[in-house]
Amino acid sequence: MPWDRNQMAARAAEELEDGMYVNLGIGIPTLVANYVGDKDITLQSENGMLGMGPFPFEGDEDADLINAGKQTITELSRTSYFDSATSFGMIRGGKIAAAILGAMEVAENGDLANWMIPGKLVKGMGGAMDLVAGVGRVVVVMDHTNKHGDSKVLKECTLPLTGKGVVDRIITNLGVLDVVEGGLKIVECADGVTEDDLRAATQATIVG
């Protein structure tokens, strides 16, 4: 059985180490926060906050306290606030240890595409280009194939790039792959998924 969304998020949470400052993207990456357990992880929200807390209880929403997805959130005892230039200073400056984000396509050289589909409505890259260029480690969490069954793990991206050679690790419903010299290396298969299954669903070169 391939992993479901929560299992992918749980696997991604294993990437995080005690003491890390981390930025989580929208979608499955947001769920990663539910699986960090006892690890001391500080979440960054790029609109200007370190130490992001959970959603507020009904009635406690504060219009001045939102995350980068514009959702109402809460603060923690460790929270700090800052402006957008400072926020992206810590991102660009490599102070954020890791970003976990979704993707439309990833290529074997670490190229990432997740912000636009030509001919479709383009809303913008937001902070994604800054994050992938700046943080210490980029972990992509996504389904291995699209809704037509085509691989999203490619030799080359077909969509406009968010970043070039920026991805370190890919976690999909089928398993975990690392970007290495010459292609991708299988790190682990999802429960009940064989290496052959993973290879068959992957267009990119698999080495080792």
Next chain:
Amino acid sequence: MKKVYGSADEALEGVLSDGMLIAAGGFGLCGIPELLIDGIVKSGVKDLTVASNNAGVDGFGLGKLLDTRQIKKMISSYVGENAEFMRQYLSGELELEFNPQGTLAERMRAGGAGIPGFYTKTGVGTVIAEGKEVKEFNGEEYILEEGIFADLSIVKAWKADDTGNLVFRKTARNFNPPAAMCGKICIAEVEEIVPRGSLDPDLIHLPGIYVHRIIQGDHEKRIEQRTVRKREEA
């Protein structure tokens, strides 16, 4: 010098002109200068270029200036929470320059700090790099981005004193300080103007040197995505 004005209309008197570049603070609808946007709508000034991370929603925030077709061009990182924006953009009535969010923030900060350009890794190898100078530092490529020097900055803060020292609240700070810094003239709207000396000088977020005019008023502070937990989950 008197910085406190009685209303948005009074504060905007004499600073607006067609075709000008305005830098606006805010992220989504959080920390946006609602009152000054209303004032600019009323003024009828047109052909504006607005540098702002987002473009409001239909009928609120910068969406109001789109409804009246007063904006010619947006410089933003993320748009499209706004049907009228998309209609004008797809029909070619509205120009749009996408900037990565951190690049936009740094362009404002740089403009305010007298820095005409800076090199960044953000966007290298993407469409953002097209037409921009590429320079190598320590074996890595960077692209040249330019500082934004706005004619006018409009920002929202929580509190001000009458000298323009500003304090922001929680994530409503966002783009407001860099936007404020990059304008030749900056107007700040706040929830409360407090007497000189009542703000702790060690806890001023933006010094009054960047702020030329101040107004106080009531803010709607609309929430874009209301997300909550049930009490029983506690």
